[in-house]
Amino acid sequence: MTMTAKNNAVPTPKQGVKYLLGALSRKAWIWAYLAAGATYVAAILAGSGGGGGGIWSLLYVAFTFASFAVMVGIGQMFVVTLGPGNVDLSIPATMTLAGTVALKFMASDGALVVPGLLIAIGVGLACGLFNFGLILLMRIPPIIATLSSSFLFQSLAIWSNRGLRIKPPQSLADFATGGTVGIPNAALVALLVSVLAWVILEKAIVGRWILATGQNKRAARLGGVPVNAVHFGVYVGCAVLAGLTGFMLASFSGGANLNMGTEYMLMSIAVVVIGGSSIAGGNSNVPGIWAAALFMFLLVSMLNSYGLGAGVRLILTGLIIVSVVALASKKRGRV
Amino acid sequence: MTFKTMLLGVIAGTVIVASGHAMADTADKRIAFSNNYAGNSWRQAMLESWEKVAGAAAKNGTVAAADAFTTSENQATEQAAQIQNMILQGYDAIVIDAASPTAINGAIREACDAGIIVVSFDGIVTEPCAWRIAVDFKQMGRDQIKYLEKRYPDGGNLLEIRGLAGVFVDDEISAGIHEGVEGTKFKIVGSVHGDWAQDVAQKAVAGILPSLPEIAGVVTQGGDGYGAAQAFAAANRPTPTIIMGNRQDELKWWSEQNAKNGYETTSLSIAPGVSTLAFWVAQQILDGADVAKDLTVPILRVDQGDLEKMLKSTPEGSVANVEYSLDDAKNLIKSTK
Numbered sequence: 211m212t213m214t215a216k217n218n219a220v221p222t223p224k225q226g227v228k229y230l231l232g233a234l235s236r237k238a239w240i241w242a243y244l245a246a247g248a249t250y251v252a253a254i255l256a257g258s259g260g261g262g263g264g265i266w267s268l269l270y271v272a273f274t275f276a277s278f279a280v281m282v283g284i285g286q287m288f289v290v291t292l293g294p295g296n297v298d299l300s301i302p303a304t305m306t307l308a309g310t311v312a313l314k315f316m317a318s319d320g321a322l323v324v325p326g327l328l329i330a331i332g333v334g335l336a337c338g339l340f341n342f343g344l345i346l347l348m349r350i351p352p353i354i355a356t357l358s359s360s361f362l363f364q365s366l367a368i369w370s371n372r373g374l375r376i377k378p379p380q381s382l383a384d385f386a387t388g389g390t391v392g393i394p395n396a397a398l399v400a401l402l403v404s405v406l407a408w409v410i411l412e413k414a415i416v417g418r419w420i421l422a423t424g425q426n427k428r429a430a431r432l433g434g435v436p437v438n439a440v441h442f443g444v445y446v447g448c449a450v451l452a453g454l455t456g457f458m459l460a461s462f463s464g465g466a467n468l469n470m471g472t473e474y475m476l477m478s479i480a481v482v483v484i485g486g487s488s489i490a491g492g493n494s495n496v497p498g499i500w501a502a503a504l505f506m507f508l509l510v511s512m513l514n515s516y517g518l519g520a521g522v523r524l525i526l527t528g529l530i531i532v533s534v535v536a537l538a539s540k541k542r543g544r545v
Numbered sequence: 546m547t548f549k550t551m552l553l554g555v556i557a558g559t560v561i562v563a564s565g566h567a568m569a570d571t572a573d574k575r576i577a578f579s580n581n582y583a584g585n586s587w588r589q590a591m592l593e594s595w596e597k598v599a600g601a602a603a604k605n606g607t608v609a610a611a612d613a614f615t616t617s618e619n620q621a622t623e624q625a626a627q628i629q630n631m632i633l634q635g636y637d638a639i640v641i642d643a644a645s646p647t648a649i650n651g652a653i654r655e656a657c658d659a660g661i662i663v664v665s666f667d668g669i670v671t672e673p674c675a676w677r678i679a680v681d682f683k684q685m686g687r688d689q690i691k692y693l694e695k696r697y698p699d700g701g702n703l704l705e706i707r708g709l710a711g712v713f714v715d716d717e718i719s720a721g722i723h724e725g726v727e728g729t730k731f732k733i734v735g736s737v738h739g740d741w742a743q744d745v746a747q748k749a750v751a752g753i754l755p756s757l758p759e760i761a762g763v764v765t766q767g768g769d770g771y772g773a774a775q776a777f778a779a780a781n782r783p784t785p786t787i788i789m790g791n792r793q794d795e796l797k798w799w800s801e802q803n804a805k806n807g808y809e810t811t812s813l814s815i816a817p818g819v820s821t822l823a824f825w826v827a828q829q830i831l832d833g834a835d836v837a838k839d840l841t842v843p844i845l846r847v848d849q850g851d852l853e854k855m856l857k858s859t860p861e862g863s864v865a866n867v868e869y870s871l872d873d874a875k876n877l878i879k880s881t882k
Contacts, residue, residue: 256756267780268755274779275748361617364584373589374862375743375794387779463744464771464794465862468584470744511752514737520710 238486239498245484245534246505249512256515268511270394276503277400278462281455282474283481283499284407285448289352290482292441293424293491298448300341300356301478302471303363305456308333309466310367312457313376320379327457334453337363338446346441368468375465386461396458403451408496420444424492480506484534505534571831574637575610576824579627581644581668582619585741586792587768590864591642591667591817598821598868608828610636621648628652631661638662638827640820643670646713662830666823666842667815676830678823678840680815682714685844686721686764689788690729692811693762696786700730701761704753704785706739706746706773708766718766734758739769743794747772754780763787767814770795790814791847791865796856803852812847818868825874837881 250272254265282301289298308330316326337359344355378386388395411417422430423440431437455474460466483489484505485498509530513523578595582588592613599611614631616623621644629652631639639656643649643665650672656663657674666678693703705722708715715738726733735753739746746769754776763773767790774795777784784802789795789812802808819842830836847855847865859865 253756265755268752271751271755271780275751368583368589371862372593373584373586374860375586375792376862377794387775459744463747464775465743467742467744468586468589469740469742472742473740473745507748507752510749511756514735514749514753515756517736520707520738524710 237495237497239495239501240486241534241537242485242498242501242505245530246501246508249505249508253508253512253515256512268508270389270392272504272507272511273397274394275507276500277394277396278455278459279474279477279481279503279506280400280499281403281451281458282478283485283503284403284496285451286478287482287485287487287494287496287499288407288411288420288444289448290479290487290489291420291424291491291494292444293427296352296424296491297479298341298356298445298452299353299475300337300360300363300449301452302473302475303360303367304334304337304449304452305459305471305474306466306468307337307363307367307370307456308453309456309460309470310371310468313378313460313466314371316376316379316382318377318379320381323379323382326379326382327454330453330457331450332453334450334456335446337453338449341449342442342445345445346438364468367466371466373468375467377465378461382461383464386458396462399458403454404496404500411494411496416440416443421492421494424494426492477503477506480531484531570833571608571828572606573609574828574831575612575635576608576638576640576827576831577631577634577636578611578613578820578824579624579631579639579641579643580613580615581624581642583615584619585768586862587814587817587864590866591820594818594866594868595820595824598818599824602824602828608831611824616644619644621645625649625652628656632656632659636661638664638831640823640827641665641668641670641675642820643668646671662827664823664827664830666819673838676826676836676838676840678819678826678842680714680819680842681844682717683721683724685766685813686718686723687725688813688844688846689764689811690722690725690731692788693731693764693786694729696809697731697761700732702734702758703731704750704757704760704763704773705733705736706750706763706765706769707736708739708741708769710738715766722764731762733764734760739766739772741766741768743769743772743775743792745769745772747776750776751779754782759783760785765790768792770812771798774798784808786810788812789847791816791845791855793856793859793861793863793865796847796852796859796865800852800856803849809849811849812852812865813844814864815842816845816867817864818866822869822874822877825869825871826878828871829874829878834875834878835882836878840877840881843877 289296312326312330315329316322344350345352419435419440422435481499481502484502487494603611624644653672653675663675665675669677669679735757737749750773762785765788770787770789771794791812791814855865
């Protein structure tokens with residue numbers, strides 16, 4: 211029907227609400243934003259008198275904690291983009307190792323913040339190189355390779371400091387927990403990372419390479435894409451982001467825990483999927499990561515605020531995530 | 546030549562064994578420690594205490610060996626396999642911090658059938674042939690409310706930080722707290738899961754705070770008090786009385802607040818050194834002592850009076866600890882007979 215009507219079809223207006231809605235509904239990430247918004251409203255309604263500041267303080271808190279999930283989520287997103295079977299399970303261990311080593315090195319001394327940051331990034335770099343070595347040089351499937359290397363990183367973290375929590379330097383702790391013009395500093399860092407990631411993915415040739423590799427590795431290689439170099443950059447980049455996040459989180463929460471990264475294993479994958487990136491690879495987006503990270507935090511906060519037990523909360527979390535993902539992928543299929 | 550050295554070695558060995566034998570009847574006994582998890586500061590301190598006390602006992606000949614083994618994945622199946630290895634290696638006693646109270650019962654039974662003494666602690670096992678050095682987690686919960694009642698005779702709102710959902714310990718402490726609250730003027734207005742980790746607790750508390758009225762006290766499970774304090778500070782809310790869990794950063798924060806504005810609270814947890822108590826109990830059983838199957842671990846509590854002393858003796862970033870001696874074990878055994 212549409213075929214025959216094509217001749218005298220009215221050209222779609224390039225402006226107006228209808229066009230805007232149409233364009234937006236084509237974006238996979240819009241659903242994550244809608245879900246986050248709805249959860250936010252529900253959480254606010256649960257408020258039993260935290261004062262007028264409640265509305266804003268929840269948003270502030272949500273942005274603070276979402277930023278950690280965003281940073282590891284972006285790293286994971288690039289890895290997932292590489293196609294089926296590509297996932298980095300060593301993110302929690304890399305975070306822990308980077309946080310532990312960097313905080314031990316700084317020994318709460320404010321003068322060593324910059325070298326400490328460089329050490330955290332260096333640890334991430336080393337972890338990424340190790341992962342890449344296992345995956346590409348030794349031909350071990352990424353899931354097995356990163357899972358086994360995560361045992362190694364975790365053991366190194368245990369060995370390096372025996373689980374002692376060293377406090378971050380005061381200046382660094384103040385920065386990590388503070389805010390600038392009403393925006394949490396952690397969110398500003400995550401925003402910077404996001405903008406960089408968006409430019410790389412959407413505007414740079416490297417982004418096209420990553421997407422091409424994810425859509426069809428063989429075709430990409432034949433088409434002249436340096437597939438191995440792409441893998442190298444993505445895995446190392448992901449580990450560096452994990453190291454940076456570990457450094458930020460340890461500074462934020464007053465020290466590195468041996469188990470501090472645990473929840474970011476599933477979180478990093480969940481924000482990628484809920485954010486509308488394809489789990490099969492080759493199709494990713496950055497804005498969705500933010501929506502998904504906010505959504506994940508607000509969801510738990512909302513269910514906590516309604517005073518639901520852990521069992522109900524976990525069931526609802528699972529159900530809501532499944533519905534958001536199902537809704538988003540259905541919409542995407544139709545367009 | 547070689548024969549001579551060998552002979553000398555055998556003689557020397559016999560002498561050592563014989564002299565050790567004079568000290569205790571357990572000098573030729575080997576004790577293994579099966580530990581299910583090492584990934585937090587409490588567990589690390591626990592392993593260190595074991596090394597210090599049990600290692601010394603092995604060196605001075607009280608026992609022949611006291612080896613610690615930790616599984617990598619915190620899985621019951623993995624720990625069951627580990628215990629089966631220990632049976633094959635011929636240990637005389639196995640001290641165990643179990644991944645599950647029931648899932649490794651089969652392996653425990655096998656060990657008992659092989660004539661091995663099994664002593665479980667912290668993470669205890671239900672298999673009747675094993676000894677249990679259990680923590681009265683419910684009491685830990687009730688004690689918190691008892692303290693808060695003294696501080697706030699008129700009651701108030703409480704925020705509960707729970708541990709890891711679905712774990713026995715979490716249910717027990719929480720049950721104790723709720724039991725304690727019953728019949729008082731306190732009201733639990735919010736409950737979050739902090740997974741016994743400061744960063745997780747901080748995140749969970751920060752998320753629920755905007756929806757909560759004024760909070761008088763925060764009841765916790767250990768390893769979450771500092772995170773809660775940070776969340777309250779970040780939200781610019783008055784700091785409630787947060788029950789601490791003996792972590793050094795918690796004690797230090799408390800001491801700083803006390804110096805600043807006279808802040809007072811209490812702190813309670815199980816000392817990681819409980820592994821050494823389990824060691825001595827196992828040694829006593831091997832020595833032929835008559836020991837009841839169910840023992841209770843003393844709770845290590847830090848109050849305002851002994852805060853500074855405890856803080857000084859706790860390494861930075863670690864957990865307040867006491868190591869138990871042979872006499873402590875003997876006293877515990879005597880008192881529960």
